[in-house]
Amino acid sequence: MRILIGEDSRTQSMYLAKQLKKLFLNPEIEFVRNGEDVCSLLYLHEGRFQLAFLDIHMPLLNGVDALRRLRKNSTVLPPIIMTTADSHRELVIECASLGVRGYLIKPYEINELREKIRAALLAERQNSPVAT
Secondary structure, three states: OEEEEEOOOHHHHHHHHHHHHHHOOOOEEEEEOOHHHHHHHHHHOOOOOOEEEEEOOOOOOOHHHHHHHHHHHOOOOOOEEEEEOOOOHHHHHHHHHOOOOEEEEOOOOHHHHHHHHHHHHHHHHHOOOOOO
């Protein structure tokens, strides 16, 4: 599985990658540290990733604005799970309206991560509403 992690914190990126390696056999993980790079990589390699994690509070272009740009300009996007320490209802609703497949609040345990991924991939296959 090819996975993109958009996260400005190296510690958080490494933690997520470590957990993903427990869940998937030899995942191919690419890291970017800001929203501009998320957009560039997903445009350049459209259809390459099977899953993406975006932190809401990235520099240059935050995760929500990156997602807005991607939805406006891209035809093929992987299922996206937003990651954040914020659980504000308005932010969750805004992300859902932009078509995210999951919303993961830090800190999280591997079982929660597993369930968010399972729900996101299932929703994507069924093209059903967002699972938050």
